[in-house]
Amino acid sequence: MRFINYLSIIIIAALALPTFVSAGISIHEYTQAIEESPKDMKYKFYLLRGKAYKDSGKMDPALKDLNTSIKLYPNRTAYIYRGELFFETERYAEAINDFTTAIDINPTIELYKQRGESYLNTANYVLALADGLNIIDMAPHNAESYYVSIEALENLGDIKLARELAFKVTSFDRGNKKANGIITKYPLKFVFIGENPFTLYISQEDNVTKDKANEIFLMYKRGEKIDANLKNKLDECSTIGKQMIGYLARLKETWDDYFEEVKSLQVRSIKAHDVLRAKYQKQSTAIEHKIEIWEGKSKKCTDELVQVFWGNK
Template identity: 25%
Template sequence: MAHSMSPEELQELGRGYYKLKQYDKAVEAFAQAIDIAPTLSLFDHRAAAYDRLEKYDAAIRDGRSMIKADKQDVRGYLRTASVLEKMQKHDTALGIYKYGMKNVPVGDKNFKLLQQLHDKITRKLSPAKSVDPLTVLPVELAEMILEYLAFRNLVNCMRVSRGWRDYIAKLSRLWMHLDLSGARRPVPRSFINKAVRRSENRLTKATIHRFEHVDVLKNVAKACNGLRELEFITLPHTMSSTLIEIVQCAPSLKRFIVHPEITQDAATQLLQNRPDLEHVGFSSVKRLRTDADWRGPFPFLTSFSLTLVDTWSSRSLQIPALLGQAVNLQSLMLGNVFFGANDCSSVPLTTLVLRRVTFTNDTVPILPATLQKLGIEYAGSMELRGNEHTLLQSRLPVLTHLGLADINMLSADRFEQLLDTYIDAEDPGQIKTLENATPLQSISIRGILKERTDGLFKFAIGLFARSPRILTPSLQSLDIATMPCDDDEIEQLLNYKTGLINIDLSSTRITGASIKMLADHLPNLRTIKADNCPRISGRDAIDYARMKGISVSCSMDEGKGSRKIRYG
């Protein structure tokens, strides 16, 4: 052969010899071309010729040269591993496939072929009864399953094998939510750095717990421009002075939640420094000497949650000033607060939840007509009054979820006043009935009935029977735990056509007969809670409900120092 031939001509010559099955001459032609200008294709062609000559060691050397030349090209891994399999070196071939899956981009058109061959040899090497789901399931299905795992479980999966670790580490979308809520010990900074790299700096949500390195949090906020949600379950010990800095470093942040205790000043300053936040929550706020300063405005704030350490702190909270700065607020949740009669009447809220609240003069405040969800838990023991300055002044035509706790003197009249009647604004002396009001979908009552009561569901006069908005086909969830309910009440409830899916009857006087009646007459029912119901004496009713596809919770504390009996 003439050495004056170009590498391309030598390559074509070698391919011609290969087709004629003259493999020795093909090897010689490819070798001359490699001497002049080595390329990945030339090594591949020569390895194929060596393979035909059964010179496997030489073929493997060329295959490894291909991998060394370009680690992201799948051909080197496929060529080397296939020759190793012919030599019955399956473990070594499996290692080549795993190395290839680590280096070849997932988007490569031949990546799936690489993984299929990896899965095939894995099944061959696995014991007869051992099945690796990531090698048996289709790639798309395996990735879908991994996306449903909690972050802590995902990290545990990486410890199964090197193959699992490399595979999971390459899927950046599994690392979009850095969730440390399941951490049982301090999280090292190296773990956060790796997680951010695996997400390709595309974190959208971070939940921080047991992490002390504030500088790393700042860097994460700066590097991940798409970070929209930040939640702190615990705070680093040196966090108080840098919490605002971290929030300022995240330009796309929209949701910010802090569970540990912070000062009232810190809460107001966080809002003032990031007035573009949409969802803000503080679970434990402590008052300082000065009143809260809610300088705004906060035009983007749609959801706000704040719980004070104690009700004494709420005297400086200035709720009207806060609500006046958030004109687009839709959801408000407050805890341990004093609440005035007109604190929220002018705000177009759709959700209002007040936990351990104290009302001025023991009167329910005037509620906005836009409310869809209302929850009130009184701090102490409150009598629900029904004068014209409280219940009748609230007009709630679109209310669908209602929860009341620790309210004294509940009665059908009070429900009717709250849900069905209102004072005409144009004629204050006129009481009107709501027309076309939305039926309730969920109701939860934990209160004390009037001494003289007509029961819960007795037609037209029972606690829940007076208002036409309660016991309707729209009702899906009913919570009457601790209320005076027995089998007779359940029998009366079933006279109404409801769409109940969940019902909570804990700490009531029902027996197993109620569970059987509910299972027989409510086709949509999915869950029954009947914890601490002493009249339920066995498993028969629970097993009967389970056979109908209903989940029943029925545990009972037999007394101080004794074990808990769980029937379902």
């Protein structure tokens, strides 16, 4: 009778994986359950005891139990726990294998995150980026979803894309420290001021020009009477601003297409990724050249606008 009552309690715990792992059941009790349970249930108790060992920092017996659980019955939970053990002991290649097996059974955000972080720790930034983009797809409004991709892009040298994702994070989490850290580390050289369709594009560092240009813009927007020369120059600068918006939108679309192709093709080698990135880099370089031209025109027009403004002050 003791066997039946005792075993029924432990079986309930096993069926409730992983809730009961830390519910006060001791390693000794799991050992008893292994000895007394039916053959087809033993893998569960090896799994539970392995998790208990891992949580108590006893990695060697934990690994032995998780290996036994998988040998008796390959199961997703055991692969996850063993992957976490490998990650915690810095055996990242083995962690990647286990997380991949678990993802193949049922992909989740947490698994992509764990595998992505493992790729980052092995300097495999291409595959980390692929996992990072999957995370973003699954939870686009969660700031943490962007962390793997941002770190991968930064290490790949794609600073513009890393910064773009950081700006995306701050659009719904303004105070996010990680995103703001990237933006601060790699500041934009230029910023927009004003509103469409009358957008001026000026140097971020030129605060005096920025303030005066904003003042002019507000006068123009409110329909206040201004000098004809001032209005003409403002029209010219606004046209330049719209051109800048168009080219920047094209640049964003180019790299959005790149992200989509990385995900759809599931690029799994550095060589293949380099070919893909070179393709989009060529396209973006041509657009960036146009942007540089219009940046010069924008700065010149803004300087002239300020001079006209002061001349009519």
